[in-house]
Amino acid sequence: MKWRTRFAVLLAFLLSAPLMWSLNRLLVGELKVPVASGDASRLVPILSPDETSRLLTFARSCEGNEDCEAPLVCLRELKWKRACVASTCATDADCSGGLSCYSVAVGERVVRMCGAPGEVAEGAFCTELPRERNWACAPGLVCTHMSCRRPCQPQGSQGCPAGYFCSAADVKGHVCLPTCEGRACAEGERCVALDHGVSVCARVHGSDCQLNPCPVGQVCGVSAGKMQGQVWMKCELPCSKQAPSCPEGFSCIGETCRQRCRADEPGSCGPLETCAGASERSLGVCIFDFNK
Structure with a gap:
């Protein structure tokens, strides 16, 4: 379910701001909190121009990290495209124009780049590719699982408030995540x-x-x-990239068979869906329309 959920949320964001990012600026998520202790080996280093010139795959398109020469990683860009990249900053001081240094998890690795300083509050939607302040987390918060979360220590003094639990560690450490187990919800929820x-x-x-x-x-x-x-x-219908088995008219996206569609054909998607990623030259896929 993880890839399906993340994919649908990401496409919803792209649909609402289709030109928010440019291909030559791979701006990424939150760096205010360091990578989990002991995981420094997961960080993608900053490379000099001389070093990147010797890497044939640098800035080239890719499908996964295996398509990139070490230490590069395959980072998702605009319209689902991916490119082999390295980190471009270590701290905010490495960024110009008032930008901040952020990090994004790419599999088990973390790559760091410059992005807009954040202002999004805890629990609100965020993106790990922030181009504007209203998509990036405020200082002290981490953009993880598509929302801004506060860091925590499961056995330490820094815990989580009522209604939250301290998550298992990932490449960005432990964060407070919401839970409604054991409490009543509002009518209709x-x-x-x-x-x-x-x-x-x-x-x-x-x-x-x-x-x-x-x-x-x-x-x-x-x-x-x-x-x-x-x-x-x-x-x-589930599917896999290695052995896609979707019926005709569907594509395997994010381990799920997604119906292909054209933006200029009303009704090509379901009543709660919209056609995302379509252009004059290529088909899109049907995703939930979060504005309905």
């Missing part, structure tokens, strides 16, 4: 399970496949949009 042990009180749109299981062979896709307290669900 219920406690919905998301990824990473998170659960939130939310109104469900679409088919609530957590309560009503999907047919055999399908999986329950759960997507949380920018609006808090709202989730979208539907049964989906």
